[in-house]
Amino acid sequence: MPALAIAALTRELRADELPALATHLLALDAEDRRLRFGSPMSDPRIVDYVRHIPLEHDAVFVVTDDELAIVAAAHLARSDEVAEIGLSVLREVRGRGLGSALFERCITRARNWRLRALFSACLAENETMVYLSRKHGLSGHAADGTAAGHLSLPAPTSSSMTEDLVREQLALFDLEHKKLWLALRRRMPDMPPVANDEPN
Numbered sequence: 162m163p164a165l166a167i168a169a170l171t172r173e174l175r176a177d178e179l180p181a182l183a184t185h186l187l188a189l190d191a192e193d194r195r196l197r198f199g200s201p202m203s204d205p206r207i208v209d210y211v212r213h214i215p216l217e218h219d220a221v222f223v224v225t226d227d228e229l230a231i232v233a234a235a236h237l238a239r240s241d242e243v244a245e246i247g248l249s250v251l252r253e254v255r256g257r258g259l260g261s262a263l264f265e266r267c268i269t270r271a272r273n274w275r276l277r278a279l280f281s282a283c284l285a286e287n288e289t290m291v292y293l294s295r296k297h298g299l300s301g302h303a304a305d306g307t308a309a310g311h312l313s314l315p316a317p318t319s320s321s322m323t324e325d326l327v328r329e330q331l332a333l334f335d336l337e338h339k340k341l342w343l344a345l346r347r348r349m350p351d352m353p354p355v356a357n358d359e360p361n
């Protein structure tokens with residue numbers, strides 16, 4: 162795979178983009194699928210999982226590369242008073258803050274939904290996710306091979322609402338920028354393959 166230029170700009174997935182989310186999750190190897198979902202996931206189970214994400218109720222945030230492929234995703238699943246986060250970042254772009262950016266976006270959105278708390282659950286052996294949960298203020302405990310994290314959410318403020326809107330607008334601007342580059346590259350194949358050099 163060529164070097165990727167990825168900015169940690171998180172965008173909310175639209176319903177017509179769910180097939181792209183399936184493509185992203187299907188690109189995870191067996192071990193990453195086990196870490197993401199807590200148990201082995203076959204291709205048909207992943208497709209079924211994506212098909213049943215209620216986007217009118219939950220939210221999915223994504224980071225895309227210069228080809229507009231999803232390289233990182235967070236599913237924020239909402240129940241009456243709480244939300245739960247599920248994260249996936251492709252191996253080749255890990256350690257560049259994409260998981261953290263998605264985590265922050267989910268915390269802000271769950272807060273703005275006026276929920277009481279955000280939860281994370283992962284295998285206890287998943288040191289990176291346990292670390293990320295702690296880093297973002299979730300307090301946790303481990304039992305029966307599972308690590309659970311919990312963050313009480315404050316009430317939304319005008320600044321938390323604005324933060325969510327600004328992040329979305331920046332990501333939409335980035336999307337239009339990438340679409341323009343793709344269109345230009347189709348017309349002028351000799352152009353460099355990336356629009357920016359470094360992640361934010």
Ligand SMILES: CC(C)(COP(=O)(O)OP(=O)(O)OC[C@H]1O[C@@H](n2cnc3c(N)ncnc32)[C@H](O)[C@@H]1OP(=O)(O)O)[C@@H](O)C(=O)NCCC(=O)NCCS
Pocket residue numbers: 193194196197198246247248249250251254255256257258259260261262282283287288289290292293296
């Ligand atoms: C967990 C996951 C989403 C993290 O994504 P990411 O983009 O690499 O995350 P970030 O770059 O924002 O942050 C990773 C942090 O973990 C740290 N880290 C990496 N490996 C670690 C380990 N073994 N133990 C503790 N911390 C670790 C990094 O140093 C980094 O720290 P920093 O934020 O202080 O710089 C990614 O590894 C992944 O998709 N794993 C497979 C699926 C999964 O486990 N999902 C979580 C369960 S829902």
